[in-house]
Amino acid sequence: MAVTIKDVAKIANVAPSTVSRVIANSPRISEKTKEKVREVMHQLGYHPNFIARSLASQSTQAIGLIMPSSTDIVFQNPFFPIVLGGLSEGAQAKQYVLHMTTGKTDHEIYEGVVSMIQGGRVDGMILLSSKVEDKVLSYLHEQDFPFVVIGKPFKDTESITHVDNDNFKAAREVTNYLISLGHEKIGFIGGDLNLVVTVDRLLGYEKALEEAGIPLTSEYIIHNQFLREGGREAVQILLSSGAMPTALVVADDLMALGVLNALDEVGISVPEDLSIVSFNNVMIAEMAKPPLTSVDINIFNLGFEAAKSLIQKIENPNEPAKRIIIPYEIVERLSCSEPKAKKGSTP
Known part of the structure; x- marks a missing residue:
């Protein structure tokens, strides 16, 4: 026979209405009473009938x-x-x-x-x-x-x-991070321009360049899907245009993995030849070769x-x-360094 609210109430020594309020997590019931009733529910294996509750409360939960x-x-x-x-x-x-x-x-x-x-x-x-x-x-x-x-x-x-x-601020900050390393040829690989997150990150990137007095190069800006293949295709577009930056802001870790794969295939090393900062800080970023500097957006x-x-x-x-x-937090790893020209000029 199925356990009922009345069974729970009897053993917990409370009214059935109190059990109902505990199930609904009512603020009118003390935490001590909630704990006692929930313990009895667990002991008896009682599971609330949410369909019946929905009909009574006009709520689907x-x-x-x-x-x-x-x-x-x-x-x-x-x-x-x-x-x-x-x-x-x-x-x-x-x-x-x-x-x-x-x-x-x-x-x-x-x-x-x-x-x-x-x-x-x-x-x-x-x-x-x-x-x-x-x-x-x-x-x-x-x-x-x-x-x-x-x-x-x-x-x-x-x-x-x-x-x-604050995607605008985060993109502005990571672009400034690359600028602080000495990069001036900085590209942006973003997602669909119909996504507000893409627009905000693009605007943050552009603002950082503007504030640093670095001209915007349209050939450096590529948009594609937030997929590994999207990153690979973006690199192919950059290579075919002949406009290869020394650093990239990539709006997603999975895209950045595709970027790494495509660069490796043509012999471009990260970070020796090109630095990368990406977004999301999922496990991909930590396990990539090299591990990616990424914005942890929680x-x-x-x-x-x-x-x-x-x-x-x-x-x-x-x-x-x-x-x-x-x-958010910028997690620094091994995908960024000074541009090659700067390294060569270091005494």
Whole structure:
């Protein structure tokens, strides 16, 4: 016979309503009582019936995740498993489950989001990226449906809760780091220009060059997908143009791995011939040859804070919009050095 709330209440010596409030993590119940009831639940093997709770409370206890339309990026780029880990932990803390959208195109994803919301299958949505043109974000905003963006919205920034790094500042800082080593021929390999993170990092890179009085060279700027192949293709474009910089700011570690592979194939050594700084600081950066200097953007925390912020909005509709900035850190490894010309002129 299945264990019931009444069974838990009897052994814990509390009212059934108290058990219900513990399951809902009500602030009206003391932590001591919560611990006692949860211990009894564990001993008895009691699992709350979330479907029944949803019918009673008009809440699904579910969060929808809006994934990129490119499955290659989701399955290959380590950013997504890590951010999903943070989202999962943040949701689990409040007993929410996660539902992922599926779709091969932006249109399919949009239709899936509309269906999910109109069908009452989720209490809120999290966008795992921010685009310059984003039909889904506009729909959520117009519907006044609870949602949070990982990344900075391109517009309506003050009225949309989002969790982000200061990508402009980070890109400016790593470009200045390369300039401080003596580099003047610095390139930028970024992702899709429809992604706000790409735009912010590009602008930070350009600002650092401008402040240093270094002319912008358009041939040094390449955009591609946040994939290993994207980095390889970017190097091929640079080589074919004949405009090879002495240093690169690469907007993603997986792309940077592709850059390293392509450079190695043509006999260009890192950092002896070319220095590289990348972003994300996933395991790839540490295991690359040479290990990559990378910006640690605290991916797990981006996910955790996004889930936490969305649940706050769900449980308190009057919760004001917030901008949560997750700190970053530049982790120096072995992929950067002075340019060859400078080394040769050192006494």
